[in-house]
Amino acid sequence: MRVRWTDYPRIRRVRARSHAADLTVEAIEGFRRHRSGRNAALISHYAFLSVFPLFLVFTTVLGFLLESRPGFRTDIIDSALAQLPFVGKQIKEDPSKLQGSTIVLILGLAAALWGGMKAFVAVHGALDDIGEQPLDERSNLFKTRLRALIGMAYIGGAQVGTAILTSLASVTGVAIISKILLLIFTGAIDVCVLALSYRWLRTAWPSWRSVMPGAITGGIMFAGLQLVGVAIVGRAIAKASPVYGDFASVIGLLSWLSLHAIIALGGAELNAVLHPDRAVR
Numbered sequence: 001m002r003v004r005w006t007d008y009p010r011i012r013r014v015r016a017r018s019h020a021a022d023l024t025v026e027a028i029e030g031f032r033r034h035r036s037g038r039n040a041a042l043i044s045h046y047a048f049l050s051v052f053p054l055f056l057v058f059t060t061v062l063g064f065l066l067e068s069r070p071g072f073r074t075d076i077i078d079s080a081l082a083q084l085p086f087v088g089k090q091i092k093e094d095p096s097k098l099q100g101s102t103i104v105l106i107l108g109l110a111a112a113l114w115g116g117m118k119a120f121v122a123v124h125g126a127l128d129d130i131g132e133q134p135l136d137e138r139s140n141l142f143k144t145r146l147r148a149l150i151g152m153a154y155i156g157g158a159q160v161g162t163a164i165l166t167s168l169a170s171v172t173g174v175a176i177i178s179k180i181l182l183l184i185f186t187g188a189i190d191v192c193v194l195a196l197s198y199r200w201l202r203t204a205w206p207s208w209r210s211v212m213p214g215a216i217t218g219g220i221m222f223a224g225l226q227l228v229g230v231a232i233v234g235r236a237i238a239k240a241s242p243v244y245g246d247f248a249s250v251i252g253l254l255s256w257l258s259l260h261a262i263i264a265l266g267g268a269e270l271n272a273v274l275h276p277d278r279a280v281r
Contacts (some may be wrong), residue, residue: 002030023273030130030269043119048250049256056108060101113152116127120148120201123264127202128266138204147201158193162186171203174236191219198268210275213268221263243247 005011006029015022031037124144139147162185198211 001132010237014023023270026273027266027269032265033270034126034129034132036126036130036265036269037262039106039122039129040258040265043122043126043261044116044254044257045263045266046119048115048254050112050119051253052110053111053115057105057112060105060108070130081229096275114187114251116152117145117148120151121145122146123151123197124201124203126265127198127268130201130265130272131204131206133203137203154196155193157253158189160188180249183226186226187219187223190222194218195266197264198271211271213274217270218263218267222260223227225259225263262271 005027006015011025015025121144124139124147128138149158192215195208195211198215199205199208
């Protein structure tokens with residue numbers, strides 16, 4: 001009979017010496033048993049299909065803006081917008097070729113909405129897998145889509161809130177203080193978003209108390225990812241760009257989304273270890 005890796009003598013000794021190590025091993029085993037790695041890949045796939053059409057929407061909106069206000073061309077070329085993947089090159093070379101199209105705008109928004117909804121439905125399924133919710137007892141198609149739309153709404157609100165806090169943090173005029181304040185603010189927002197997702201995007205609604213450990217852990221890791229992950233992904237894109245060109249940005253974006261999905265599901269696995277009773281509201 002094959003022995004599970006969690007029962008190896010060396011692993012058992014480590015678990016016996018440290019409660020934190022025991023929780024970590026249980027969470028990793030749950031990640032494997034619930035196939036959360038596969039679910040994270042599915043989530044990042046649909047998230048990419050949601051984000052990618054937004055570049056199309058952005059290009060179209062920018063085209064409308066340049067048509068009505070040509071004086072913005074110089075400001076746009078000198079701004080951070082010229083560094084965006086896929087459209088940045090066109091902005092640098094000849095922004096006048098960017099044109100607005102109502103049909104393209106509608107199609108881009110529809111594709112982004114479809115991809116975003118599929119991503120949140122995938123999150124719903126992944127959290128039900130972690131909660132070991134029986135298939136026949138899971139939420140129906142209507143409920144999962146409704147919760148996905150609400151999930152998209154509060155994620156969008158969180159992004160707007162982060163942008164506002166970024167502006168407020170810069171008011172201090174001190175770079176270090178601004179970075180610390182921004183890190184604290186964005187970390188708090190990430191904790192709230194994860195807590196809402198862990199409680200809302202699943203069939204059984206756990207208590208707020210049971211979702212907070214994973215939300216706090218995931219929020220801290222998200223904040224750390226902002227500090228370290230941007231540099232790592234940016235370096236990977238820089239190395240891959242000479243070979244793959246714009247496709248390097250695709251690789252970087254997928255890597256970034258995958259890291260977030262893995263961290264989010266890892267936090268849910270931690271909650272499942274700490275509160276295995278699936279307490280509902």
